[in-house]
Amino acid sequence: MNVNKVFLWVASANFLFPAASMAQEAAKPEAGLSVHYEELTAPDFIQAVAKAEATCVIPVGILEKHGPHLPLGTDLIDCREVALRAAKQEYTIIYPAYYVGQIFEAKHQPGTIAYSTWMMLDLLQETCDELGRNGIKKIILLNGHGGNESFLRFFCQAQLASRKDYAVYLFDSVEDDSMEAALKKLRKTTLDGHAGEEETSAMLANRPDLAHVDRAGQESGEDQRRLANLKHAYTGIWWYASQPNHYRGDGSYGNKELGEMILKLEAGLLAEMIRSVKEDTVTLELQNQFFDGSERPLKTKQ
Numbered sequence: 001m002n003v004n005k006v007f008l009w010v011a012s013a014n015f016l017f018p019a020a021s022m023a024q025e026a027a028k029p030e031a032g033l034s035v036h037y038e039e040l041t042a043p044d045f046i047q048a049v050a051k052a053e054a055t056c057v058i059p060v061g062i063l064e065k066h067g068p069h070l071p072l073g074t075d076l077i078d079c080r081e082v083a084l085r086a087a088k089q090e091y092t093i094i095y096p097a098y099y100v101g102q103i104f105e106a107k108h109q110p111g112t113i114a115y116s117t118w119m120m121l122d123l124l125q126e127t128c129d130e131l132g133r134n135g136i137k138k139i140i141l142l143n144g145h146g147g148n149e150s151f152l153r154f155f156c157q158a159q160l161a162s163r164k165d166y167a168v169y170l171f172d173s174v175e176d177d178s179m180e181a182a183l184k185k186l187r188k189t190t191l192d193g194h195a196g197e198e199e200t201s202a203m204l205a206n207r208p209d210l211a212h213v214d215r216a217g218q219e220s221g222e223d224q225r226r227l228a229n230l231k232h233a234y235t236g237i238w239w240y241a242s243q244p245n246h247y248r249g250d251g252s253y254g255n256k257e258l259g260e261m262i263l264k265l266e267a268g269l270l271a272e273m274i275r276s277v278k279e280d281t282v283t284l285e286l287q288n289q290f291f292d293g294s295e296r297p298l299k300t301k302q
């Protein structure tokens with residue numbers, strides 16, 4: 001990558017589209033452009049990149065058991081729904097189904113697909129490199145699975161390992177008090193977290209055909225607290241110690257109204273994030289500055 005060329009682009013604040021024809025393409029994006037990456041034709045894709053201001057959202061799910069009553073793809077189905085709703089509010093391109101993440105803790109349950117650590121990192125890195133090569137310079141990771149949290153944060157940190165001409169952002173929503181209060185009013189259970197009241201509700205709102213609430217009582221979602229005596233310690237077995245059934249909470253309390261509110265709130269926060277990422281020029285500028293400095297550390301002013 002030619003650093004000087006990068007700076008020129010930055011200065012013109014229109015650095016994503018070097019060729020004049022791209023600008024002409026950008027000028028007339030079709031109104032009905034799909035948000036689904038895989039539905040775009042090649043010429044559409046050029047327009048979609050322009051309309052999305054070079055942003056793309058990768059909803060990162062997983063394939064794992066969700067109690068006796070919800071589908072293996074619950075996290076994938078939910079986070080894609082949130083992404084699609086947000087893209088309707090703030091246009092961006094939604095990457096196809098992505099379920100390569102961290103799920104070793106469910107390997108004892110049927111249907112789990114647990115890729116190796118290297119595969120997780122390499123596949124996501126190559127996916128981002130290819131998106132970057134295709135003009136997507138602001139890649140948004142939307143995590144749908146709690147077990148991916150540490151992996152995706154590490155992945156974001158690892159972006160500084162070598163120079164990139166694109167930036168990776170992880171959706172990091174913080175519900176504000178009013179949202180939390182609204183959700184609290186509708187919640188009926190206190191223990192939740194996996195295929196419990198919230199996830200069952202979201203599925204009832206999004207794909208009621210996949211929420212078998214009548215089966216929710218077939219297994220316990222109680223916390224087994226088998227490591228309760230361990231003090232100030234984190235171990236990889238913690239989830240299995242608490243929720244060996246891969247179920248936390250009680251899905252029989254799921255309701256469509258709560259689900260609708262959860263999806264609406266998350267989509268609103270994500271749309272807000274996409275908007276701010278589109279306006280953001282600082283991240284890429286700082287990244288370039290950092291990469292320059294990391295190639296000549298002795299020149300870094302002390």
Ligand SMILES: [Zn+2]
Pocket residue numbers: 066074075144145146194195199
């Ligand atoms: Zn889940």
